[in-house]
Amino acid sequence: MLAGAGTGKTRTITHRIAYLVNTGHVAAGQVLAVTFTARAAGELRSRLRPLGVDAAQARTFHAAALRQLRYFWPRVVGDRQWDLIEGNKLRLVGQAAHRLGLPTEFEVLRDLASEIEWAKASLISPDDYPATVARLSRDIPESAERLAELYRGYERIKNEAQLLDFDDLLLHTTAALEEHRGVAEEFRDRYRCFVVDEYQDVTPSQQRLLDAWLGGRDDLTVVGDANQTIYSFGGASPRPLLDFTRRFPHATVVRLERDYRSTPQVVELANKVIGAARGRPAGSRLSLIGQRADGPPPRFAEYDDEVAEANAAAGRIRELLDTGVAASEIAVLYRINAQSEVYEQALSEAEIPYLVKGGERFFARREVRQAVAALRTAAAGDPGGDLVILVRKVLATVGLTEQPPPGGAAKERWDALLALVELAEELATAVEGATLAKYVSELDQRAAAQHPPTVEGVTLASLHAAKGLEWDAVFLVGLAEGTMPILHADGDDEAIEEERRLFYVGVTRAREYLSLSWALSRNPGGRRNRRRSRFLYGLVPEGHPAARVARAKATSTGPKVRCRVCGCALIATMDIKLGRCGKCPADVDEDLLTRLKEWRVERARELKVPAFVVFTDATLVAIAEQRPTDDSALVSISGIGATKLDRFGAEILAVVKASDAE
Structure with missing residues (x-):
């Protein structure tokens, strides 16, 4: 299903699941719907409940894998289950970096951890990492060999501590299904129908897990929009979505292009934005059609x-x-x-x-934890009556007043409590006869899935x-x-x-x-x-x-930057930086460019900053094309001002001179 933004894909997904269940194609408990965020999974569950198929599973890839791995662990591994890394992996990455003599500042560790995550999501081992990043010309924060050593060290420290990171959940669950026939047979007997939302964001490790789930079957619905692929830095690719009909030649392709979210004015602007994209593959060429009444421009x-x-x-x-x-x-x-x-x-x-x-989590806030505790105590007494009235009565004991306070922190706490009341109203509308116990269960599920209610602000x-x-x-x-x-x-x-x-x-x-x-x-x-x-x-x-x-x-009489090849005025940032039009031939000195990149890696390591902070790839390409021989020529390159000239100018000119000499 190719579904543009605002075209009602969540409604389409949930109604398709309900149709499959109600027509007897599959039992609700045999459906596994996966998406990429806890909020999206929570939204799917909320939409499925009124349709009478709340037994269908709706989870993120990682949550589904964690559940399966915990279940099959005794059969596959046999000893005690390994724990998930609490918080993030920076502590372990820091230990591995320290052993290699690499910088351990927070910003550096974050970049190093992201690179490990990309490699694992892309199914790239430490041994294959250097060759892969060289082939992809990937901009990396350290030398490929050092990063490969860091990757090995991190895995060794993590495994010795018997810990799992989020990427391990996918990799180990896949291995359990691929290498243990009994595990695969039990899982595939349990789940018969699969739905994948936001399929344009799938990574190689997620795709491999999906393949292991399917086991050669084709009861699969995928939904995505290649125009919304924005996570390629983490290994995501729209290619599985665009190649889906090649893999499954009998698949039915449904295109959702009617936009029910935005006014025609917003839709028109969106179409112009994406219509200007270069190299769009055929499967991504969705053009939205606004369905709402006119709005302001x-x-x-x-x-x-x-x-x-x-x-x-x-x-x-x-x-x-x-x-x-x-x-x-x-x-x-x-x-x-x-x-x-x-x-x-x-x-x-x-x-x-x-x-x-991205700030403090809703369910971690003090007033929310107090409110949930009070609601759980009240539910244990099995009070009957109107759910919303009961919730308001309980929350009044922890600070929910009839009128909001004037502002500040008190108003924020009041808004959080009011959001819990609104969630009770939503549940009462969706589920006839909803009880306080059912409501508390809903809160627990949302807290576990990080799916908070809407708070005013x-x-x-x-x-x-x-x-x-x-x-x-x-x-x-x-x-x-x-x-x-x-x-x-x-x-x-x-x-x-x-x-x-x-x-x-x-x-x-x-x-x-x-x-x-x-x-x-x-x-x-x-x-x-x-x-x-x-x-x-x-x-x-x-x-x-x-x-x-x-x-x-654009028409001012001030000086214009002109192409050094054809003399045309330059407008685009990249053209100005290179000093030539994009259509004019490049004359980059590849040997010099390699030397410049090696120099940048060393300087970034010394300064303990990401490589692009020293110079971007575009600036290095411009230097390798123009081969400046003095300060005047160097500062004429866009991106090199007085500060960078003073800090790096002599070193850059020395690299250029050494390259010319050889």
Whole structure:
């Protein structure tokens, strides 16, 4: 099933499962539906319950694998079950890095851990890692050989401590099914029908587990949208989705293109965004068709600095709140989490409640834990009566008043308790005669699945974290070159196209109100040297003030950067950095480029920073093409300013000179 954003794929999935069960094709308990986030799995369970098929399993890949591994462990391994690593793996990665003399700062360890996760998700062993990253020209934070040693060391430390990481759940469960016939037969007798949501995000390790589950059968439904592939850095690929009919020639392909989420104005903009993508495979060419009534046109705005941009967003949010839009139906989305600070400040000053997605977990909050404990005690007494009234009565004992407090932390606690009441109302509507015990069970399931109820407040989230969510009003902020697309994607066509898809995901989160903005400098009074994102060209309507600003800049009498080959004016960031048009032939010195990359690895290790912080790949390519011989030629390359000239200039020129000498 090829399903575009907002086309009702969750409804389609759940109704298909209900149809298969109700027509006798399969028993509800023989269905396993898997997706990629705990929230999405919780949403599937919530949708299946009113359809009478709540016995069907809906889990993430990792949750399903953990359940199966725990069940089969005594038969496969025989001794005590290994524990999951608590928190994250950075402690163990740090131990392995320390033994190799590698940096152990938090940011470095995070990058090293991500590389190990990518390798395991991609089914790449430590022995195969160096050759694989060389073939893929992957930008890595250390030398391939050192990373392979780190990978081995991490696995050794983890296994000696008898611990499992999340990637192990998939790998060990797959091994149990592939290598133990009895285990495979029992599992395949238990589960007969499989549904995979967000199939464009499947990794090789997840695909292999799915193949082990199937065991050659074809009772499989997959749903995805290649236009929303945004996790390739973690090993995800849309290829299994696009090649599905080759593997299963008799499969029925259903295309969902009618968008029931967004207004035609938002849909039109989304189609323009993804329509400009390069190299789109045929299976990804979905064009959304808006089904809602007309709404306001998307807003575009350019600001002098990020503070002005954030204050303007807060002002517009206040206007929407005054017209009746709920705070929980508004989101501010940005490329990286570091951008949230200025919006937190602006919303705080405007006295607008907000939630930072990725912050403290809902069910870990003190007031929520107290409330759940009180509800569990009350449920043990088996009180009868209206569920919502009972929940309100219990929560009144832990701080839920009839009227909300004026603001601050007290209001946040009150909002959390009110969210529990609203969840009770939802359950009472979906399940006739729902009891307090059933409600507490629902809370336990949501806590285990990290599927919190909606809490009133504007959502602040990264674009990656916003995947799968939607709001009435969305503010896409910080849409400047270097941020969208992100700086280290420049020079890599595939990375740029993934950034475009990420932008597309952001646009399609909006139901009705969509605002897009960018700032020319970071701080008030700073140099206004930023440019709006290349993805916005062709989107800003003619006659719009932002379009006039862009034209004025493009036609100004100031100096233009011109192609050193054909002399044409350069506009794209990558073209300016290379000093030539993308269509003009490259004359990169491959030997020099290799030397530059080796130098960068050593300097990054010395400075204990990721390699791209020293110089991006695009800057190194520009140096290898232009082969500067003095400071003047070096600073003429975009991306090399006074600071980097002072810090690295002499070393770079020495590398160029040594290459020329040989």
